[in-house]
Amino acid sequence: MHKQILVSLLVLLHFSASAQPANWATLFDGKTLNGWNKKGGTATYEIKNDEIIGTCVDQSPNTFLCTDKMYGDFILEVELLVEGTLNSGLQIRSNSKTNYRNGQVHGPQIEVDPSARAWSGGIYDEGRREWLYIPNINPAGKQAFHPGQWNQYHIEAIGKEIRTWINGVPGAHRIDSLPETGFIALQVHAPRAGGDDVGKTIRWRNIRIKSGADLRTAPPTDCPIINLNLNDLTAAEKAQGWRLLFNGKDLTGWRSAFQTTAPTTGWEVADGILTIAGSNGSESRSYGDLVTTENFRAFELTFDFRLTEGANSGIKYFVDEKLDAAGGSAIGLEYQLLDDERHPDAKLGAAGNRTLASLYDLIPSYKLEKRFQRKITDWQSGRIVVRPDNIVQHWLNGFLVVEYERKINIFAALVARSKYKDWTGFGLNDEGPILLQDHGNTVSFKNVKIREIK
Numbered sequence: 001m002h003k004q005i006l007v008s009l010l011v012l013l014h015f016s017a018s019a020q021p022a023n024w025a026t027l028f029d030g031k032t033l034n035g036w037n038k039k040g041g042t043a044t045y046e047i048k049n050d051e052i053i054g055t056c057v058d059q060s061p062n063t064f065l066c067t068d069k070m071y072g073d074f075i076l077e078v079e080l081l082v083e084g085t086l087n088s089g090l091q092i093r094s095n096s097k098t099n100y101r102n103g104q105v106h107g108p109q110i111e112v113d114p115s116a117r118a119w120s121g122g123i124y125d126e127g128r129r130e131w132l133y134i135p136n137i138n139p140a141g142k143q144a145f146h147p148g149q150w151n152q153y154h155i156e157a158i159g160k161e162i163r164t165w166i167n168g169v170p171g172a173h174r175i176d177s178l179p180e181t182g183f184i185a186l187q188v189h190a191p192r193a194g195g196d197d198v199g200k201t202i203r204w205r206n207i208r209i210k211s212g213a214d215l216r217t218a219p220p221t222d223c224p225i226i227n228l229n230l231n232d233l234t235a236a237e238k239a240q241g242w243r244l245l246f247n248g249k250d251l252t253g254w255r256s257a258f259q260t261t262a263p264t265t266g267w268e269v270a271d272g273i274l275t276i277a278g279s280n281g282s283e284s285r286s287y288g289d290l291v292t293t294e295n296f297r298a299f300e301l302t303f304d305f306r307l308t309e310g311a312n313s314g315i316k317y318f319v320d321e322k323l324d325a326a327g328g329s330a331i332g333l334e335y336q337l338l339d340d341e342r343h344p345d346a347k348l349g350a351a352g353n354r355t356l357a358s359l360y361d362l363i364p365s366y367k368l369e370k371r372f373q374r375k376i377t378d379w380q381s382g383r384i385v386v387r388p389d390n391i392v393q394h395w396l397n398g399f400l401v402v403e404y405e406r407k408i409n410i411f412a413a414l415v416a417r418s419k420y421k422d423w424t425g426f427g428l429n430d431e432g433p434i435l436l437q438d439h440g441n442t443v444s445f446k447n448v449k450i451r452e453i454k
Contacts, residue, residue, distance in 0.1 A: 027067060027184070027207040028052060039064045039096050039105050043188035052204045054188035056086060056197045062126075064091060064105050064185040072181040074211040076155040078204055080112060085147075086200040087192075088112035091126060091185035092157055101127065107182050108132065110155055110164055110172075112202070113145070120145035121153075121164045121171020131372075133172040134398030137224045137383075144169035150205075156217055160229070163218070170223035173236070177228045184209070230272045231447055241451035245292065245301070245434070248272040248446070257289035257330040257435065258321055266438065274436075274445045278308065281440035284329040289438050291319060291330065295431040298388040298453040304446045306379045310342040311441035314360060317384060318432040323423050329437055331420070333427050334360035335384055335394050337443060339376045350417075357382065357396040361418045365394060365401035372397060379446075387453060 027035065030050035038045065043063035044055045054065065071093065082088055094107025106127030113119040121141050123133035135142050144166040145151055154165040160179045164171040186204055191197035220236050227234060231248030245253065250269055251262040266277050266287020279286035296317070303315065319332035336358045340346040345354045352364035359365075374380050374397060383395035394402035405411060407428055420426040436445060 024208045024210055027209055028204070030205075033065070035068050036065050037068060039066050039103070039185070041188070041190065045186075045188075050205060052186065052207075054088075054186060054202050054204075056188055056191050056200045058191060058198045060188075061190050062105070063188045063190075064094075066091070066094070066096070066105070066183045066185040068183070070181050070183055071157075071209070071211055072179075073158045073213070073215055074156075074209050075215055075217075076157075076184065076207075076209045077152065078207045079150050079152050080202060080204050081150045082112055082114050082147075082202045083200040084196070085115045086197050086202060087115070087189040088202045089124065089126070089187045089189070090153065090155065091183070091187060092155060092162070093180045093182040094126065094185055095180070095182045105185065107180065108157075108162060108176070109187065110153065111135075112187075114147040118142040118145065120151075121166045123162060123164070123172050123174050131398065132176065132228075133174045133226050135171060136398055136400065137226075137395070138171065141166070141169055141171040141223065144171060154218075156215075158215055158217055161217075161234075163223075165218075170221045173221070173223045173225045175225065175227040175229055175232070175234055227447070233449070237449075242449050243451065244448065245450045246274055246445065246448035251290070253293055254290050255293055257284070257291050257319075259288075263287055263290065272446060274448075276313070276436070276438050276441075276443050278311075278442035279438075279440045281312070283440070284325075284438050285327065286440055287438050289316075289329055290436040291321075292433040292435075295433055296386075296450070296452065297431040298386050299384075299450055300386075300453060301384045301434065301448075301450045303382050303448045304379050305337060305382060306444045307337060307339055307376050308442045309376060310339050311337070311376075311443055312339070312343050312345055312439040313337040313441060313443040314435075314437040314439070315382070315384065316435035316437065317386065318427060318429040319435045320425070320429055320432060323426070329439070330435055331423055331426065332432060332435060333392070334437075335382060336360040336365075337382075337437075341376070357394050357401045359392075359394065359402050359404060361420065362414045363402050363404055365396065366399075368396070368399050368401070372399065385453075 041060035041063035043057045045065050046053050089109040089112050091109050096103045096105050104127045109124045109126045111119050111122040119135050122135040156163040160175050162174045256263045268275050314334040314337050316332035316334045319330050321330050323331040338356050340355045349361050357365040385393040390406040
């Protein structure tokens with residue numbers, strides 16, 4: 001049996017039990033575009049061999065073939081074949097309104113990306129919030145799309161959840177704060193500047209949908225979940241071992257560094273957000289650092305943070321309060337939080353190893369494309385992964401920016417050339433608490449979650 005036919009058969013078998021008893025409805029009859037309308041650019045759509053064929057047109061903006069009908073909760077399946085590296089996508093729950101950017105199509109888009117970047121199955125918010133789920137955190141999902149071949153997309157949009165599969169492999173799982181109703185659309189992307197997209201095609205076939213109130217979703221998977229809701233854990237997250245490290249209400253589970261109780265001033269919880277008040281810019285000499293009452297060995301920590309202009313702070317792990325900090329911050333490995341443009345610390349150290357998301361004073365973070373950098377006063381997402389084999393990763397806004405291994409000679413050499421050289425055993429603890437730093441500047445945190453890795 002041909003490999004692609006076998007994949008499609010397995011996908012259908014996998015989802016048939018979970019998606020009953022609602023009935024499938026066909027969105028494309030194979031002969032006409034009845035029930036569809038075109039919005040946006042001037043790309044063309046034609047029908048051949050029971051397929052919709054979209055062709056990229058020179059100087060055209062993004063073009064969308066949209067359903068006349070609006071959908072809220074649904075399960076959608078479609079097969080698609082894209083020519084070359086032409087970018088495309090599937091709009092879901094999308095809208096075009098005269099009072100929003102003169103009718104620009106906006107809403108969640110399920111990415112079709114045959115390029116080496118391999119972000120197919122990710123979730124992009126067209127015309128609005130941009131990337132909502134970058135598949136870099138899901139390596140298995142990035143391998144599911146087959147360039148130059150027919151690929152089957154399975155999309156579930158039920159309540160606040162959006163889940164995607166490509167050829168039966170989970171691609172993305174997003175809990176969104178905007179569970180809207182809208183149309184479904186097939187996209188032909190604008191041609192890239194200097195590229196060879198003009199004349200390239202994307203083909204769609206076997207487009208079908210289930211909608212209504214009685215939808216049964218596919219069983220839980222280990223696909224990484226991104227949850228936009230404030231300090232919230234879904235049943236799927238709990239099943240993966242996640243728990244809130246900050247409950248959004250008070251400082252339960254936290255204490256002052258070098259103390260046994262939580263601070264009474266400086267650290268404030270309001271509207272689900274934890275904020276350290278600004279003071280004089282000094283290191284841990286005003287209100288003091290906040291540390292967990294628990295120790296952690298191997299773990300995955302995710303958090304959202306927001307800096308003020310010129311702010312300096314950090315998140316430390318494997319903190320060792322027995323090391324003499326000389327009245328400053330408790331000692332530990334540090335995920336640097338910094339306004340690189342305005343704080344002088346960014347120009348100290350070596351080769352940028354004190355900039356945002358770096359392993360402070362040891363390894364600089366790999367800088368992102370400008371397109372994916374955020375304003376320093378916007379909310380940003382961080383992730384620290386410590387594996388049982390001592391491999392450690394720092395992530396920033398969906399990108400891996402630092403990776404290193406503890407307890408090896410290279411790590412020891414880095415420490416020997418850093419401000420930590422006089423602290424014996426620095427960064428070598430088998431376990432330790434996690435610390436949020438008071439560096440005399442106003443910094444806020446939310447959605448602080450952790451799961452232990454066995």
